[in-house]
Amino acid sequence: MRGPGSSPCASCKLLRRRCAKECIFAPYFPPDDPHKFAIVHKVFGASNVSKMLQELPVHQRADAVNSLVFEANARVRDPVYGCVGAISYLQNQVSQLQMQLAVAQTEILCIQMQHEPTLQSHHEVFELDQDDKAHLLHSNNNSINNCNNNYNLAYAMSSGQLNSNFASPSSIIQMQMQDPLKQESLWT
Secondary structure, three states, X not given: OOOOOOOOOXXXXXXXXXXXXXXXXXXXXXXXXXXXHHHHHHHHOHHHHHHXXXXXXXXXXXXXXXXXXXXXXXXXHOOOOOHHHHHHHHHHHHHHXXXXXXXXXXXXXXXXXXXXXXXXXXXXXXXOOHXXXXXXXXXXXXXXXXXXXXXXXXXXXXXXXXXXXXXXXXXXXXXXXXXXHHOOOOXX
16 A cells, blocks of 8 residues: 555645555545545545545445545535535436427427328329318318427427416417417527
């Protein structure tokens, strides 16, 4: 571990004490990285870290030190929440990205639905009589309108215009009735 004449570990250097041969900090806090121990000491205290390390088996101590360093850095950046704040932030980002993905998938589906009836109707139009043509046109328009309404609702939810916990039925209907051509696209 420690040889004669070698420099003290970062913890002993910071605490201004002689680094003993069996120093528990020496393998995990090398002298060339003093900041690593300084931040752990600031958040947890040297005696608490020493007690934690002594209670652990030797093969788990390096992982424990890495965890302490990570939590100490997070606690310095965010004194109230620490690493839980970072986890919550990342979970919120995942939720937002999932909602944006759902909106994009809805937009793709709407585009596909708008083009698919057109392709089918060109082949079938010669075989239909006048009443069937009117019914086909009406049903295509209804499916496109329903698709646009679903897209409007998904867009409103993803952009924060609509909070599902506090939305009234009238606000949902109002969102669905907006002209889809006047709304911004996600891709612009």
